Amino acid sequence: MRRTTTRRKSATRRKPRKKASFFSGKVRSYSIIGIFILLFLGVGYHYRDGFLYYLGFKSYKLKYEAAEAKRISDVRNYQVLENHQGKAIGLDVSEFQGKIDWTLVETIEENYPLEFVFIRATAGNDRVDGQFEKNWLGAKNREMIRGAYHYYRPNENSLEQAKLFIKTVQLKKGDLPPVLDIEKLPKGQSLDSLKIGLRRWLNAVEAHYKVKPIIYTGEKYYDDFLKEDFSDYLFWIANYNFYREKIGGDWLFWQFTEKASVTGIKGNVDVNIFNGDAEQLRFITVE
Structure with missing residues (x-):
């Protein structure tokens, strides 16, 4: 009867994982956040007129338009009154x-x-x-x-x-x-x-x-x-x-x-x- 021998596998050494640096993780996170902030600011600046209009900060424009419409109306009123002297x-x-x-x-x-x-x-x-x-x-x-x-x-x-x-x-x-x-x-x-x-x-x-x-x-x-x-x-x-x-x-x-x-x-x-x-x-x- 043949004797069976079991060979032991030699244990492979695993390389120890490097500990993630606390500061490098923070820097990565801040970088991503910073990119999003810059992107948001860029989009906001590009579309600033639209945002301001809908947020109501361009009320001066609305007031100007209303004043212009009123001015035109006043001109017509004056002309009509002039046409109806007496x-x-x-x-x-x-x-x-x-x-x-x-x-x-x-x-x-x-x-x-x-x-x-x-x-x-x-x-x-x-x-x-x-x-x-x-x-x-x-x-x-x-x-x-x-x-x-x-x-x-x-x-x-x-x-x-x-x-x-x-x-x-x-x-x-x-x-x-x-x-x-x-x-x-x-x-x-x-x-x-x-x-x-x-x-x-x-x-x-x-x-x-x-x-x-x-x-x-x-x-x-x-x-x-x-x-x-x-x-x-x-x-x-x-x-x-x-x-x-x-x-x-x-x-x-x-x-x-x-x-x-x-x-x-x-x-x-x-x-x-x-x-x-x-x-x-x-x-x-x-x-």
Whole structure:
């Protein structure tokens, strides 16, 4: 029987691992972080305008653009006023103008006296303008010809809206006729239903004040929906476009801007032109 001998393998010596240097690891980490920081700063600098814009740090640019738009608007306002020498000029205001110092409200562009003002009284079937009473009294004390308007909400009961306006507004001799402000289309009802509602408001208000109301709306709304069916009423039309330089021949009033500045009123205010002079304006007031 052959004897089997097992050879022992000679043990191989492993080279001892070098200990990683603490400082070399730190340097590597800091280097990577430094590269990312430089990369981030580089990208940030390259796109600095975009970042600043979206973060709001370029408000000066926005202010400049707003100021430029206002300047252009002022130029147009002046040209329109120049084109209507002799016509009566007036405002329309609401609580959105805040508290008005009526003692300072005299002219626009320091050259055109303000003869009249329309004041928002009510909106819908439940909203009385928060500044109506103060504005109504302030305009009277200022001896401006005043008128009150109602902002009509198409999806609310027209007779309830008329009742609210009648309850809120007491017209006196020398005041302008009441105004119905219609700007929006109804939701969930037809145009015919809208027109029926408008007629009901107009009839109820006319029966109470014994004077035919005026209708306020935008020019497109007027052309598309009201001009034909409400031709028996006089209109106050809003149009701020640059192509429009003269009041329409069939318009009673023209609201030609919403970006005018008037002493005594903070922020922008609407300005209107009456299609006649101050004497003719008094002729259409309540007797």
